[in-house]
Amino acid sequence: MTDFGLYSQKVMDHVRRPRNMGEIKQPDGVATVGNRVCGDIMKLYLRVEKKKGRERVKDIKFQTLGCGAAIATSSMITTMVKGKLLTEAAKITKQAVAEALGGLPASKMHCSLLAAEALKKVIADYHQKNRS
Amino acid sequence: MKKVYLDNAATTPVDPEVLKAMLPYLKGSFGNPSSVHSWGQQARRAIEKARDQVADVLGTKSRRILFTSGATESINFAHKGLIEAIIRKDKRLKPHIITSSIEHKAVLETCQHLEKKGLVEVTYLPVDKKSLIEIEELEKAIRPETVLVSLIYVNNEVGTIQPIKEIGQRLAEISRKRKKKIYFHTDATQAVQYLDCRVGWLGVDLLSLSGHKLYAPKGVGALYIRQGTSLIRQQDGGGQEHRLRAGTENVASIVGLGRAMTLVSQHQATNSKKVARLKEKLVKGVLEIPKIELTGHPYQSAPHIASFVVQEAEGEAILLRLSDQGVAASSGSACTSGLLQPSHVLMAMGVPVEKAHGSLRFSLSKNTTQKEVDYLLKVLPGVIKQLRAMAPKGV
Numbered sequence: 001m002t003d004f005g006l007y008s009q010k011v012m013d014h015v016r017r018p019r020n021m022g023e024i025k026q027p028d029g030v031a032t033v034g035n036r037v038c039g040d041i042m043k044l045y046l047r048v049e050k051k052k053g054r055e056r057v058k059d060i061k062f063q064t065l066g067c068g069a070a071i072a073t074s075s076m077i078t079t080m081v082k083g084k085l086l087t088e089a090a091k092i093t094k095q096a097v098a099e100a101l102g103g104l105p106a107s108k109m110h111c112s113l114l115a116a117e118a119l120k121k122v123i124a125d126y127h128q129k130n131r132s
Numbered sequence: 133m134k135k136v137y138l139d140n141a142a143t144t145p146v147d148p149e150v151l152k153a154m155l156p157y158l159k160g161s162f163g164n165p166s167s168v169h170s171w172g173q174q175a176r177r178a179i180e181k182a183r184d185q186v187a188d189v190l191g192t193k194s195r196r197i198l199f200t201s202g203a204t205e206s207i208n209f210a211h212k213g214l215i216e217a218i219i220r221k222d223k224r225l226k227p228h229i230i231t232s233s234i235e236h237k238a239v240l241e242t243c244q245h246l247e248k249k250g251l252v253e254v255t256y257l258p259v260d261k262k263s264l265i266e267i268e269e270l271e272k273a274i275r276p277e278t279v280l281v282s283l284i285y286v287n288n289e290v291g292t293i294q295p296i297k298e299i300g301q302r303l304a305e306i307s308r309k310r311k312k313k314i315y316f317h318t319d320a321t322q323a324v325q326y327l328d329c330r331v332g333w334l335g336v337d338l339l340s341l342s343g344h345k346l347y348a349p350k351g352v353g354a355l356y357i358r359q360g361t362s363l364i365r366q367q368d369g370g371g372q373e374h375r376l377r378a379g380t381e382n383v384a385s386i387v388g389l390g391r392a393m394t395l396v397s398q399h400q401a402t403n404s405k406k407v408a409r410l411k412e413k414l415v416k417g418v419l420e421i422p423k424i425e426l427t428g429h430p431y432q433s434a435p436h437i438a439s440f441v442v443q444e445a446e447g448e449a450i451l452l453r454l455s456d457q458g459v460a461a462s463s464g465s466a467c468t469s470g471l472l473q474p475s476h477v478l479m480a481m482g483v484p485v486e487k488a489h490g491s492l493r494f495s496l497s498k499n500t501t502q503k504e505v506d507y508l509l510k511v512l513p514g515v516i517k518q519l520r521a522m523a524p525k526g527v
Contacts, residue, residue, distance in 0.1 A: 015452050016456060021522055039467060040446070041523070064522060064523065065444065066449065067446050067447075067465070070446070070467075071522065107472060
């Protein structure tokens, strides 16, 4: 009933030791994607630091209810954007997340899409809050 | 690290005695059972002895047992072979099959295949919340064209035992009354080790089983075919297995299946009791964790399968974390299916999709110990707690 034999060592590493798991109190941006029916829910919390007119990801944390790939992709994407300029972070694609994890089983590719969507959404949330 | 294997409904280890019986046929006694010389005769005798052993446990004559590559093949052959034979006799008939919505995919997909080819019509009986089918519903589904009823004896995901014997009796009465036979097939794969599978007692015409669920190797199984049940063979190319299944026999594995059948039958009473006791402890311990429910029937259930749904943690994630702790289990969650569909069994039972994502199954064996169950109960609460801590709150 399972295909977890197909997970890479990197995926397993993130499942075992998720990075940046938890929440940020009073975040500058927050976003949730997925739902209980489809199975995976990811929530991202974002803290942005502004210096000399440049916006940088100071901190990012995730909370995920989902399978191994959902946990690994959300964990991985936080490590990929932490410290990056917001404009660079916004460019991260689902392929980049999957590649960073040493690939994902075909049936799990949608998890990296979910992570990439969560990231886009949390950045959008930050921009919206900042505008108003 | 401690290793605790609680996935015996997926497959079991080969019993050392089974392996011992098989080894000569992987070494010196390698003959082809169809050959006339002494090598061939030796292999032939070994196969026929295994056939006797299987027949003994099923309470039938050796002649009624066919060896296959496993229950999946047995099931495919039983359904396709029977329908082909019936259509050959009556070309105007579009036969009707009744099965359930909680069958193994071997039955479901075989029925769907026959449906797609336009050969049959199929009724998939619903089940109640405890995964039992209702005999009344079954009777209502019978039509003049109904030729086959196919029901799983013990469900592989939740362990529920269907009342095969009662259904067998009822079908025999109905067949007699209407003077037209309704054949009865049961997939007994998960039942053979723990339940009475004598075919006369059950009232079945066809029974499928697999070796690797009862300490024989993978790749071998059997089909019981009641006398007078004609099947058109699905694999051509030789006269083996009473001309019903072509291909050189898997001698060593067949010998292993025979030995395994004898062993499980000899120890059935003691092993059933022992495994049931352990399962009771396991279920009690697991249910102490908050927000976990037992799925399947609370007592009309095979002794080796305990199935749950866990809230606020996903099945595959639980399996991965448990595996890290040395525990092997299984799940019917969408994420473990490769098809992203939650278990059709849980869906048929009316388990909401949200809950089915947290499906978790433990399956025990005669080798499972109290210490192993204790170890699981020690590590499982932590695994679930960690995953719940990871999940977003209030969604």
